[in-house]
Amino acid sequence: MDWKIELVPVPVSDVDAAKHFYVNQVGFAADHDQRVDESLRFVQLTPxxxxxxxxxxxxxxxxxxxxxxxxxxxxxxxxxxxxxxDGGVAGVSEVTPLEWGTFVYFSDPDGNQWSLQELPARPAG
Incomplete structure (x- = not known):
């Protein structure tokens, strides 16, 4: 049986500003933006x-x-x-090589933290 993660919540203080950041600066696709009722607005974004x-x-x-x-x-x-x-994201780290991968870090305007990992080459075998 396959188990696949489909959706992860990212808490933000300003939905429109966060959507702009993730779509226009980071490059995520805007899949859905639905106001379900006065207390629920669902915005789905995909890297x-x-x-x-x-x-x-x-x-x-x-x-x-x-x-x-x-x-x-x-x-x-x-x-x-x-x-x-190139997208204008502020505070992007330098590239950091580690034994378990090469990383770049950034945060969204609310401080949610993102780690981007380039996996190390796998041994031939």
């Missing part, structure tokens, strides 16, 4: 090439803005960093 999306909105999580930490695997940490800088 390029990902099978898992994030949800921001009103009434989508009890988490406080800035408390989420998410890690994404990318083909190239250097290219991912360049993409974020």
């Amino acid at each position: 390029p090439g990902s099978a898992c999306s994030v949800v921001i909105g009103e009434g989508t999580t009890d988490m406080l803005p800035g408390t989420q930490r998410i890690q994404i695997v990318v083909p190239s940490a250097v290219e991912a960093r360049r993409h974020l800088l």
Whole structure:
């Protein structure tokens, strides 16, 4: 039986500003933006090439803005960093090589933290 993560909540204080950041600066696709009722607005965003999306909105999580930490695997940490800088994302880290991968870090305007990991080459065998 396959178990697949489909949706991860990201708590934000300003839904429209966060949607703009993730779509226009980071490059996520805006899949849905639905006002269900006065207490629930569901905005689903998907990173390029990902099978898992994030949800921001009103009434989508009890988490406080800035408390989420998410890690994404990318083909190239250097290219991912360049993409974020080209999109105007502030505070993007330098590329950090570690034994278990090469990383780039950034935060959204609320302080939710993102780690982008380029996996190390797998040994031949």
